[in-house]
Amino acid sequence: xxxxxxxxxxxxxxxxxxxxxxxxxxxxxxxxxxxxxxxxxxxxxxxxxxxxxxxxxxxxxxxxxxxxxxxxxxxxxxxxxxxxxxxxxxxxxxxxxxxxxxxxxxxxxx
Amino acid sequence: xxxxxxxxxxxxxxxxxxxxxxxxxxxxxxxxxxxxxxxxxxxxxxxxxxxxxxxxxxxxxxxxxxxxxxxxxxxxxxxxxxxxxxxxxxxxxxxxxxxxxxxxxxxxxxxx
Numbered sequence: 001x002x003x004x005x006x007x008x009x010x011x012x013x014x015x016x017x018x019x020x021x022x023x024x025x026x027x028x029x030x031x032x033x034x035x036x037x038x039x040x041x042x043x044x045x046x047x048x049x050x051x052x053x054x055x056x057x058x059x060x061x062x063x064x065x066x067x068x069x070x071x072x073x074x075x076x077x078x079x080x081x082x083x084x085x086x087x088x089x090x091x092x093x094x095x096x097x098x099x100x101x102x103x104x105x106x107x108x109x110x
Numbered sequence: 111x112x113x114x115x116x117x118x119x120x121x122x123x124x125x126x127x128x129x130x131x132x133x134x135x136x137x138x139x140x141x142x143x144x145x146x147x148x149x150x151x152x153x154x155x156x157x158x159x160x161x162x163x164x165x166x167x168x169x170x171x172x173x174x175x176x177x178x179x180x181x182x183x184x185x186x187x188x189x190x191x192x193x194x195x196x197x198x199x200x201x202x203x204x205x206x207x208x209x210x211x212x213x214x215x216x217x218x219x220x221x222x
Contacts, residue, residue: 032209043200043213044154088154092209097144097169102153 002027004091004101012107019076021104023089026070030091030099033065035074038086038103048074079108112137116201116214123221129174129188131217133201136182141203143184144211145176148198160184196221 003026013019036044050063062075086103113136145157156169158176201214
Protein backbone atom coordinates (compact mmCIF):
# COMPACT_ATOMS: atom_id res chain seq x y z
CA UNK A 1 0.00 0.00 0.00
CA UNK A 2 1.34 3.38 -0.99
CA UNK A 3 1.92 5.61 2.00
CA UNK A 4 3.08 9.06 2.94
CA UNK A 5 4.36 9.40 6.47
CA UNK A 6 4.67 12.51 8.60
CA UNK A 7 5.41 13.12 12.24
CA UNK A 8 2.04 14.08 13.73
CA UNK A 9 3.60 16.59 16.11
CA UNK A 10 2.83 18.95 17.57
CA UNK A 11 5.97 20.70 16.46
CA UNK A 12 6.48 23.81 18.55
CA UNK A 13 8.83 26.58 17.47
CA UNK A 14 9.30 30.11 18.80
CA UNK A 15 8.25 33.06 16.68
CA UNK A 16 10.98 34.03 14.22
CA UNK A 17 12.57 30.57 14.14
CA UNK A 18 12.76 28.14 11.24
CA UNK A 19 10.14 25.39 11.26
CA UNK A 20 11.17 22.17 9.53
CA UNK A 21 8.49 19.72 8.45
CA UNK A 22 9.38 16.34 7.03
CA UNK A 23 7.66 13.71 4.94
CA UNK A 24 8.62 10.33 3.47
CA UNK A 25 6.80 8.41 0.77
CA UNK A 26 6.78 4.77 -0.23
CA UNK A 27 5.94 4.88 -3.96
CA UNK A 28 9.17 5.34 -5.92
CA UNK A 29 7.09 6.19 -8.98
CA UNK A 30 5.78 9.38 -7.38
CA UNK A 31 6.63 12.36 -9.55
CA UNK A 32 4.97 15.37 -7.94
CA UNK A 33 4.83 16.48 -4.34
CA UNK A 34 2.68 19.03 -2.60
CA UNK A 35 2.44 20.80 0.72
CA UNK A 36 -0.91 21.96 2.03
CA UNK A 37 -1.69 24.09 5.04
CA UNK A 38 -4.91 23.41 6.95
CA UNK A 39 -6.12 25.75 9.66
CA UNK A 40 -8.40 24.25 12.28
CA UNK A 41 -11.91 23.84 10.89
CA UNK A 42 -10.90 24.93 7.39
CA UNK A 43 -10.09 23.13 4.16
CA UNK A 44 -6.50 22.45 3.00
CA UNK A 45 -4.80 25.20 1.05
CA UNK A 46 -2.01 24.45 -1.43
CA UNK A 47 1.16 26.32 -0.50
CA UNK A 48 3.95 24.59 -2.43
CA UNK A 49 4.48 22.05 -5.17
CA UNK A 50 7.80 20.49 -6.15
CA UNK A 51 8.61 18.18 -9.03
CA UNK A 52 12.43 18.02 -9.26
CA UNK A 53 15.19 17.13 -6.85
CA UNK A 54 16.56 20.09 -4.95
CA UNK A 55 15.10 23.18 -3.38
CA UNK A 56 12.23 25.41 -4.41
CA UNK A 57 11.71 28.70 -2.65
CA UNK A 58 8.56 30.82 -2.45
CA UNK A 59 8.72 33.70 0.00
CA UNK A 60 9.30 32.32 3.49
CA UNK A 61 8.70 28.76 2.32
CA UNK A 62 11.27 26.35 0.88
CA UNK A 63 10.37 22.88 -0.29
CA UNK A 64 13.12 20.29 -0.61
CA UNK A 65 12.90 17.03 -2.55
CA UNK A 66 15.25 14.05 -2.54
CA UNK A 67 13.82 11.30 -4.71
CA UNK A 68 16.67 8.90 -3.99
CA UNK A 69 15.82 9.05 -0.28
CA UNK A 70 12.07 9.39 -0.94
CA UNK A 71 12.02 12.42 1.26
CA UNK A 72 10.29 15.78 1.05
CA UNK A 73 10.57 18.64 3.48
CA UNK A 74 9.13 22.11 4.00
CA UNK A 75 11.05 24.86 5.73
CA UNK A 76 9.25 27.92 7.02
CA UNK A 77 11.59 30.80 7.79
CA UNK A 78 10.76 33.57 10.25
CA UNK A 79 7.83 31.56 11.59
CA UNK A 80 4.80 33.58 12.65
CA UNK A 81 1.92 32.66 14.97
CA UNK A 82 -0.28 32.77 11.87
CA UNK A 83 1.70 29.79 10.51
CA UNK A 84 0.23 27.63 13.29
CA UNK A 85 -1.73 24.98 11.41
CA UNK A 86 -1.57 21.38 10.27
CA UNK A 87 0.68 20.80 7.26
CA UNK A 88 -0.22 17.98 4.89
CA UNK A 89 2.27 16.38 2.53
CA UNK A 90 0.99 14.68 -0.63
CA UNK A 91 2.63 12.56 -3.33
CA UNK A 92 1.30 12.01 -6.83
CA UNK A 93 2.15 9.30 -9.34
CA UNK A 94 0.91 10.07 -12.84
CA UNK A 95 -2.33 8.27 -13.64
CA UNK A 96 -3.00 7.42 -10.02
CA UNK A 97 -4.39 9.36 -7.11
CA UNK A 98 -2.87 11.66 -4.57
CA UNK A 99 -1.62 10.01 -1.42
CA UNK A 100 -1.83 12.33 1.57
CA UNK A 101 0.08 12.06 4.77
CA UNK A 102 -1.72 12.40 8.12
CA UNK A 103 -0.31 15.90 8.65
CA UNK A 104 2.01 17.57 11.12
CA UNK A 105 0.59 20.07 13.55
CA UNK A 106 2.78 23.15 13.86
CA UNK A 107 2.51 25.58 16.75
CA UNK A 108 4.43 28.86 16.56
CA UNK A 109 4.77 30.37 20.01
CA UNK A 110 4.77 34.18 20.35
CA UNK B 111 -9.45 32.23 -12.08
CA UNK B 112 -10.88 28.99 -10.84
CA UNK B 113 -13.32 28.77 -7.94
CA UNK B 114 -14.80 25.77 -6.23
CA UNK B 115 -18.03 25.90 -4.27
CA UNK B 116 -19.56 23.47 -1.82
CA UNK B 117 -22.86 23.53 -0.02
CA UNK B 118 -24.16 23.36 2.50
CA UNK B 119 -21.38 24.50 4.81
CA UNK B 120 -22.74 22.62 7.80
CA UNK B 121 -25.37 19.93 8.12
CA UNK B 122 -26.89 18.02 11.02
CA UNK B 123 -28.82 14.94 9.98
CA UNK B 124 -30.42 12.06 11.89
CA UNK B 125 -29.29 8.48 11.37
CA UNK B 126 -31.11 6.88 8.47
CA UNK B 127 -31.82 10.12 6.64
CA UNK B 128 -30.65 10.78 3.06
CA UNK B 129 -27.77 13.03 2.09
CA UNK B 130 -26.92 15.18 -0.87
CA UNK B 131 -23.81 17.36 -0.99
CA UNK B 132 -23.02 19.44 -4.02
CA UNK B 133 -19.77 20.74 -5.44
CA UNK B 134 -19.34 23.01 -8.47
CA UNK B 135 -16.23 24.38 -10.10
CA UNK B 136 -15.96 27.60 -12.10
CA UNK B 137 -13.28 28.84 -14.45
CA UNK B 138 -12.03 25.53 -15.80
CA UNK B 139 -13.29 22.77 -18.05
CA UNK B 140 -13.01 19.00 -17.83
CA UNK B 141 -11.40 19.00 -14.37
CA UNK B 142 -10.71 15.86 -12.39
CA UNK B 143 -13.01 15.97 -9.36
CA UNK B 144 -12.60 14.32 -5.97
CA UNK B 145 -14.58 13.73 -2.78
CA UNK B 146 -12.64 13.30 0.45
CA UNK B 147 -13.75 12.77 4.01
CA UNK B 148 -11.78 13.89 7.03
CA UNK B 149 -12.82 12.51 10.40
CA UNK B 150 -12.06 14.67 13.43
CA UNK B 151 -8.30 14.84 13.99
CA UNK B 152 -7.62 12.46 11.13
CA UNK B 153 -6.15 12.52 7.65
CA UNK B 154 -7.90 12.73 4.30
CA UNK B 155 -9.73 9.68 3.02
CA UNK B 156 -10.41 9.62 -0.72
CA UNK B 157 -13.99 8.52 -1.34
CA UNK B 158 -14.63 9.05 -5.06
CA UNK B 159 -12.98 10.59 -8.07
CA UNK B 160 -14.16 11.44 -11.55
CA UNK B 161 -12.27 12.17 -14.75
CA UNK B 162 -15.36 13.10 -16.76
CA UNK B 163 -19.15 13.30 -16.93
CA UNK B 164 -20.72 10.07 -15.73
CA UNK B 165 -17.33 8.55 -14.86
CA UNK B 166 -17.05 7.72 -11.17
CA UNK B 167 -14.46 5.62 -9.40
CA UNK B 168 -14.94 4.52 -5.81
CA UNK B 169 -12.03 4.08 -3.46
CA UNK B 170 -13.84 2.82 -0.39
CA UNK B 171 -16.93 0.53 -0.24
CA UNK B 172 -19.57 2.25 1.86
CA UNK B 173 -23.11 3.53 1.84
CA UNK B 174 -22.14 6.64 -0.11
CA UNK B 175 -22.40 7.22 -3.84
CA UNK B 176 -21.28 9.97 -6.20
CA UNK B 177 -22.48 11.33 -9.49
CA UNK B 178 -21.20 13.81 -12.05
CA UNK B 179 -24.18 14.99 -14.07
CA UNK B 180 -22.34 17.95 -15.60
CA UNK B 181 -18.71 18.70 -16.38
CA UNK B 182 -18.20 20.95 -13.37
CA UNK B 183 -20.70 19.45 -10.92
CA UNK B 184 -20.00 16.65 -8.49
CA UNK B 185 -22.58 15.29 -6.08
CA UNK B 186 -22.13 13.05 -3.05
CA UNK B 187 -25.18 11.13 -1.87
CA UNK B 188 -26.41 8.60 0.60
CA UNK B 189 -29.78 6.91 0.96
CA UNK B 190 -29.37 6.23 4.70
CA UNK B 191 -26.78 7.92 6.85
CA UNK B 192 -24.84 6.13 9.55
CA UNK B 193 -23.26 7.66 12.65
CA UNK B 194 -19.87 6.83 11.16
CA UNK B 195 -20.61 9.12 8.19
CA UNK B 196 -19.99 12.16 10.37
CA UNK B 197 -17.00 14.19 9.24
CA UNK B 198 -15.68 17.01 7.13
CA UNK B 199 -16.44 16.42 3.46
CA UNK B 200 -14.13 18.06 0.98
CA UNK B 201 -14.49 18.40 -2.76
CA UNK B 202 -11.36 19.06 -4.80
CA UNK B 203 -10.56 19.69 -8.44
CA UNK B 204 -7.37 19.15 -10.37
CA UNK B 205 -6.25 20.15 -13.80
CA UNK B 206 -4.75 17.66 -16.21
CA UNK B 207 -1.42 19.43 -16.62
CA UNK B 208 0.08 20.22 -13.22
CA UNK B 209 -2.23 17.83 -11.33
CA UNK B 210 -2.37 20.11 -8.33
CA UNK B 211 -5.52 19.63 -6.28
CA UNK B 212 -7.51 22.56 -4.97
CA UNK B 213 -10.07 22.12 -2.25
CA UNK B 214 -13.46 23.65 -1.72
CA UNK B 215 -14.49 25.10 1.65
CA UNK B 216 -15.95 21.80 2.83
CA UNK B 217 -19.17 20.59 4.41
CA UNK B 218 -19.18 19.63 8.07
CA UNK B 219 -21.67 16.79 8.54
CA UNK B 220 -22.85 15.63 11.93
CA UNK B 221 -25.03 12.53 12.02
CA UNK B 222 -27.04 12.30 15.24
